[in-house]
Amino acid sequence: MRVKICGITNLEDALEAIKAGANALGFVFYEKSPRYISALEAKKIVDKLPPFIQTVGLFVNESSKHINDICFLAGMQLAQIIDDEDKTEFDNLNVKYIEVIRAKSKEDLENLEESYYLIDAFVEEFGGAGKRVALEWFDKIDCSKIILAGGLKASNLKELKNYNFFAVDVSSGVESSKGKKDKEKMKEFIQKAHEI
Numbered sequence: 001m002r003v004k005i006c007g008i009t010n011l012e013d014a015l016e017a018i019k020a021g022a023n024a025l026g027f028v029f030y031e032k033s034p035r036y037i038s039a040l041e042a043k044k045i046v047d048k049l050p051p052f053i054q055t056v057g058l059f060v061n062e063s064s065k066h067i068n069d070i071c072f073l074a075g076m077q078l079a080q081i082i083d084d085e086d087k088t089e090f091d092n093l094n095v096k097y098i099e100v101i102r103a104k105s106k107e108d109l110e111n112l113e114e115s116y117y118l119i120d121a122f123v124e125e126f127g128g129a130g131k132r133v134a135l136e137w138f139d140k141i142d143c144s145k146i147i148l149a150g151g152l153k154a155s156n157l158k159e160l161k162n163y164n165f166f167a168v169d170v171s172s173g174v175e176s177s178k179g180k181k182d183k184e185k186m187k188e189f190i191q192k193a194h195e196i
């Protein structure tokens with residue numbers, strides 16, 4: 001499975017994540033997050049990344065104009081969008097995007113459109129909280145276009161073996177403290193995920 005390391009706040013963590021085999025890096029453009037990074041600081045990191053690593057900007061209830069502007073300034077190739085308040089006009093985005101579904105129950109995973117989704121557990125504070133989505137909710141679902149997030153760590157990845165998820169997304173499970181990644185945890189997580 002592919003791996004996105006979310007909540008990158010500094011160059012050292014970004015390069016260690018890539019060295020460990022990460023496929024994508026996530027930058028949180030949500031000011032209330034302890035992992036928030038400005039577009040300017042993100043761009044300084046992005047400019048030093050090697051090729052073939054996808055940069056993903058995370059947005060919470062923002063307008064399309066804001067998302068377009070920040071992605072352009074920061075060099076984001078994909079926008080990951082939480083849109084609880086219907087603020088984003090998806091037709092007006094000029095950047096590729098993926099919608100986040102913050103699942104509260106199995107019903108939230110039913111009748112999804114034929115598209116890629118990032119499924120995270122619902123938490124009031126929006127994300128990076130280490131809360132898991134119940135795996136049995138995916139039992140009768142085609143997971144081949146789903147990126148799973150929420151409470152993942154190296155020790156629970158083996159539970160995903162039979163689900164065929166497209167990718168996994170992790171933040172707190174590979175941190176030493178909020179906003180700082182742990183090199184060894186990233187290595188172990190990515191190695192295990194790539195084996196699945």
Ligand SMILES: O=C(O)c1ccccc1NCC(=O)[C@H](O)[C@H](O)COP(=O)(O)O
Nearest residue numbers: 006033126127128129130150151171172
């Ligand atoms: O990480 C944050 O602080 C954050 C803030 C606001 C919205 C989303 C946020 N993170 C979302 C992510 O993509 C996380 O990687 C995802 O929720 C998984 O987090 P974790 O359970 O800590 O692995």
